[in-house]
Amino acid sequence: MSMTRHLVNRRRRLASRTDTAPPPRQEDPKKPRRPEPDRNDKKDRDKKDRDDKARAKAQRAERKRERKAAGERTGRSRLLLPAILGLVAVLLGGYALWASAKADSLKDDPALRNTALSDTAATSEVIGTVSDAINSLFSYDYASPEDTDAAAEEWLTGEAVEQHETLLAPVREVGEEERMVLTTTVTHAGVEILEGDRARLLIYADQTSARADDESETLHGPAVLTVEAVHRDGTWLIAGIDTYGG
Numbered sequence: 196m197s198m199t200r201h202l203v204n205r206r207r208r209l210a211s212r213t214d215t216a217p218p219p220r221q222e223d224p225k226k227p228r229r230p231e232p233d234r235n236d237k238k239d240r241d242k243k244d245r246d247d248k249a250r251a252k253a254q255r256a257e258r259k260r261e262r263k264a265a266g267e268r269t270g271r272s273r274l275l276l277p278a279i280l281g282l283v284a285v286l287l288g289g290y291a292l293w294a295s296a297k298a299d300s301l302k303d304d305p306a307l308r309n310t311a312l313s314d315t316a317a318t319s320e321v322i323g324t325v326s327d328a329i330n331s332l333f334s335y336d337y338a339s340p341e342d343t344d345a346a347a348e349e350w351l352t353g354e355a356v357e358q359h360e361t362l363l364a365p366v367r368e369v370g371e372e373e374r375m376v377l378t379t380t381v382t383h384a385g386v387e388i389l390e391g392d393r394a395r396l397l398i399y400a401d402q403t404s405a406r407a408d409d410e411s412e413t414l415h416g417p418a419v420l421t422v423e424a425v426h427r428d429g430t431w432l433i434a435g436i437d438t439y440g441g
Contacts, residue, residue, distance in 0.1 A: 318386050321394045324431040325424050326381040329398055332359055332433070333379035333418075337370040337407065352425065353434040362436070374407040379418065392426035 331346035347359055366377055383399040398420050405413040423435030 314389065318389060321386060321389065321396065321424055321426075321431050322384045325394075325396055325398070325422055325433065326384050328431075328433055329381050329400060329420075329422070330379055333362070333377070333400070333402070335363065335366050335370055335375065335377040337373070337375050340367065340370065350433055352427070352432045355423075355433045355435050358436045362438070376405050376407055378403045378405075387421070394424045394426075394431070396422045396424060398422055 328346070328350035332343070332350060335343050343363065347356065351359055366375065369375065370377075379400050379402050381398055381400045385397045386394055387397055388395040398418075400418045400420075402416050402418050403413060404416075421437040422433055423437070424431045425434045426432075
């Protein structure tokens with residue numbers, strides 16, 4: 196009897212525990228489950244970020260190098276063109292004071308003045324011919340350097356051939372690389388001596404140096420020179436170019 200009561204009481208206690216235990220938690224099938232973080236995705240994103248940063252840094256460095264190279268080319272051109280123009284101007288005799296004194300001496304010497312002007316037709320002819328020759332001889336276009344060569348063959352003789360080649364050498368050396376265009380224009384010319392088939396002239400000219408691809412780098416400068424001319428086969432040829440008025 197006591198054993199039976201003990202068993203009954205035990206069953207009641209077990210039943211009571213079972214009834215009061217919380218039911219097992221069930222997932223709501225309608226509620227989306229939160230995905231577990233994927234460590235591989237994070238690594239991929241970090242790698243992509245590093246690659247993007249490295250690529251951007253490389254692009255900035257490349258642009259910096261390009262700007263530096265462009266600046267060096269521009270700076271070199273801006274330094275080179277004035278140097279060339281200055282050299283040509285000096286070689287052509289950029290001595291304005293000497294030229295002015297020389298011109299005054301022509302006016303003060305009746306004999307020279309009368310000799311040059313005694314034959315006005317010949318004086319005009321030699322001035323016109325020599326001026327045209329100087330314009331062609333001391334102009335240069337990188338796109339057609341043969342024009343300057345043709346002018347040398349047409350207008351030069353004697354020592355003037357080598358003198359002209361020396362004067363134009365600095366321009367020819369960099370002309371194609373710098374896309375250089377040099378233009379010389381005679382502005383004034385006077386006959387110092389005119390004796391038969393020989394003449395000596397004083398020439399004033401303006402020079403313009405420019406790059407064909409950059410008009411902002413156009414430069415201007417004066418030139419002064421004396422020219423020995425000879426009359427052969429019905430025309431005047433340049434036989435000597437005196438850049439120092441010696």
